Amino acid sequence: MKLQCDVDVVNRMLPTLGMKSRGKGARAVLSIGKQLDKTSQRSTVYMMICTAKDRAGSKYKLQDNIEKFFTSFVEKGKATVRLKEPAIDICLSKADANSLKNFLSAARLADRGSVMSSLLLSTLTPVRARDVEQPKKKLTIISKKDYPLTSSFPYSLEQLQVSYCKLSRVDMRMLTLKALRVLDLSNNHIKKLPATIGDLGCLSELILHNNHLEAFSEALCLSTLQRTLQLLDLSQNRLQSLPAQLCQLRELVNLKLDDNRLLCLPFHIGRLTKLRFLSVAHNRLAELPGDFRKLRLENLDLFGNPFIQTNPLNNTMQLTFPVPLQELASRAVADLRIPYGPHLIPAHLCQDLDGAKTCDCGCCCISFYIKTVVSMNLHKVSHTVVLVDDMGGTHAPVTQHFCSLSCYSVFLDNSLQRGIR
Incomplete structure (x- = not known):
């Protein structure tokens, strides 16, 4: 049973001596295995900790020697094993959560002296240098x-x-x-x-x-x-x-x-x-979507796109009179921000609502609208703008939708007043 993680061995007696632990873990390989006690000629289960500085490892007896487990953060790969003798806390971190759980279960069984035949115990031997290297990031x-x-x-x-x-x-x-x-x-x-x-x-x-x-x-x-x-x-x-x-x-x-x-x-x-x-x-790109005007950028580059020339008088009329009831209902759902989904209305209506356009008046339109393309100064959406073309322009065409003839008429009047042709 082995585990790779960061380990910090804290001596609980240090505060009584006015000393502090360094509080910094080192990459280590922990093993749980048996070793023959030469005095009693009996096998005892130990935990061995091998680090880059101590590849031979330090061994700690486990049976009847674990005072407490701290496992509140085991899902995050952290745990602490408190031993009775010596009076140390073995703090584990940066471990794989599932591997850590298995390792702690094995340590718990070893502490109780349970039969270990079902566990795959490790050989308590020194580790290779690459086994205790810091994880590559x-x-x-x-x-x-x-x-x-x-x-x-x-x-x-x-x-x-x-x-x-x-x-x-x-x-x-x-x-x-x-x-x-x-x-x-x-x-x-x-x-x-x-x-x-x-x-x-x-x-x-x-x-x-x-x-x-x-x-x-x-x-x-x-x-x-x-x-x-x-x-x-x-x-x-x-x-x-x-x-x-x-x-x-x-x-x-x-x-x-x-x-x-x-x-x-x-x-x-x-x-x-x-x-x-x-x-x-x-x-x-021939034009930009109307929603483009909502962006707030620091840097924008649209160079080398075949943008069309704009003319507010050129429009796509996709409006019927009277406006269909389904369109009016969909507009109401969009304007009032009523929740919708395929569990409430047909999926194709959800797709229509997902593509709702916003008119200058603030109202939404779905499938019936008047569409035109206007020129927008890109500095309105970005602090820094790469020139759109070799002529030094920073304007680009943006689509604009209108929910009714009256909204489109107001737009044309304002455009003429500003001298837009």
């Missing part, structure tokens, strides 16, 4: 010859970069690294992302620059990444569209979409309230 692989084919990735990794290895898919071994915060798979040949990336509960940065991606799945947008992902780099791929659910990644601060084939941005992109850096240069 960062790994960078930038050559195919260095890519591990037979060995696993260290379970403790927090940052992993695998670039220039010609990966055509995401290695499933990476998706078992539960402590991973940064995953950089740039400069490979990845075509599709597994939905299980969303199971990486600590992931804050996902870098997929220069791959062959053709889609970013809805499942990823609805996973735990909603609560953790702050940087998403999808630049230099083959994306033509992004799912509307991308706007569910509410923690995003930095979004990079350069050098793709995007024809439009998600309709509700304004819901990314924490977004501060947005780069969508060299795509195929």
Whole structure:
């Protein structure tokens, strides 16, 4: 029975001598095993602690020698074993929770003197130097010859970069690294992302620059990444569209979409309230969604997109008279923010409501509206703006919807007064 974790052995007699423990754990391997007592010729169960400084290990008797277990934080990989003789507390931390539970159960049985035949006891021998090394937190692989084919990735990794290895898919071994915060798979040949990336509960940065991606799945947008992902780099791929659910990644601060084939941005992109850096240069955007005006950015780059020329008099009339009852009911649900879902109304109505547009008057419209495109100064949404074109422009076309003819008429009157043609 072995356990790898950080260990701090605290002598309870130190305070009576006016001394303090150093209070800092060291990486160690703990073993529970039998050793023959030469005096009594009987086997006794010991706990042995081996560290980098003491690879031979220190042994502590367990039978009838454990005063108390402290296990309030065992789910977080922490516990303390208090021994009677010597008067020490063995403080364990940074352990795998399940392994720690098994180890403490074995220690409890040893203390009671229970039959140990059912337990796999370890040989109490010195450990190798690599067994007591600090867990590796960062790994960078930038050559195919260095890519591990037979060995696993260290379970403790927090940052992993695998670039220039010609990966055509995401290695499933990476998706078992539960402590991973940064995953950089740039400069490979990845075509599709597994939905299980969303199971990486600590992931804050996902870098997929220069791959062959053709889609970013809805499942990823609805996973735990909603609560953790702050940087998403999808630049230099083959994306033509992004799912509307991308706007569910509410923690995003930095979004990079350069050098793709995007024809439009998600309709509700304004819901990314924490977004501060947005780069969508060299795509195929003709216009920006109306929700774009809600963004509050520090840096914005839209260079190299074929934006259309705007004219408020050019419009798409998708309005009938009278307005259908279903449209009026849907507008009421959206305006009053009445909760809805597929358990209450048909799924296709939910999709319509998810795509509700906001008129200048503040009211919503669903399927019946007047649409036009207006020019917006991008400095209204971003402190720093990369020029939109070689002519030095910082304006871009933004769609605008109106719920009625009267709202559209007011808009035209205001536009004419401001001298907009």
